[in-house]
Amino acid sequence: MRLPLVFFNTGPVPIVVQDLRLQFPEESEVLLPLPWRNSWPQLRPVSEDQASMPAVFAVEGRKAEQLFIEFGAPFPGFVPEARDYVISVEARVGHRKKWQPLLTFTLRLAHMTSPGQYITYSNSPREISTEDRQRADAALQALAAKLGQQQESQAGT
Numbered sequence: 001m002r003l004p005l006v007f008f009n010t011g012p013v014p015i016v017v018q019d020l021r022l023q024f025p026e027e028s029e030v031l032l033p034l035p036w037r038n039s040w041p042q043l044r045p046v047s048e049d050q051a052s053m054p055a056v057f058a059v060e061g062r063k064a065e066q067l068f069i070e071f072g073a074p075f076p077g078f079v080p081e082a083r084d085y086v087i088s089v090e091a092r093v094g095h096r097k098k099w100q101p102l103l104t105f106t107l108r109l110a111h112m113t114s115p116g117q118y119i120t121y122s123n124s125p126r127e128i129s130t131e132d133r134q135r136a137d138a139a140l141q142a143l144a145a146k147l148g149q150q151q152e153s154q155a156g157t
Contacts, residue, residue: 001034002070004043005089005103012061016094019054022071023088025104033090037072044120079115079144082136084108115140 001022009015022034038051051070059065087107090099111121113136 001072002040002043002045002068003089004066005069006064006066007059007102008064009059009061014058014060016056016058017091018056018094019092020069020071021090021099023090023099023101024085025088026086032074034071034073036069038070040068040070043068079140079147080109082110082112082115082133082140084110110136112136113139115143 003022007015007017020036024031024033036054038053039055040049040051042049057065057067085107086104088104089102091102092099105123106125108121108123108125110133111123112119113132115136
């Protein structure tokens with residue numbers, strides 16, 4: 001999941017961001033935090049994109065830094081449900097020992113109509129049509145079944 005994030009340092013001293021993760025604060029312990037997998041040069045995926053590995057970065061005092069961060073599941077086969085989730089982006093920064101919440105918002109995965117393809121979706125609160133929701137549910141079920149079959153075939157080999 002690739003998100004556009006802007007980090008703004010309100011203080012005069014640089015802040016060092018060591019790590020990022022995506023947390024599901026209202027979900028059960030079944031949903032683990034999604035770790036920072038890559039950084040990208042833009043939000044919209046194109047074939048020329050080159051991912052960068054997660055790396056420590058600094059946000060200078062009273063400056064902003066825009067990054068396109070990809071968060072990924074800690075295990076293969078993770079498929080979220082087609083519904084809204086409250087998510088929190090958290091950071092581990094150089095001068096703090098614990099994870100710090102940076103941003104909490106509603107991620108509207110009910111808008112995700114083609115989960116098998118990497119497509120950019122709006123996170124606006126508008127409702128999607130019943131037909132789009134049904135297509136999204138069917139596509140998610142098909143993707144989950146495909147991933148289940150792949151895992152079964154890998155386990156049998």
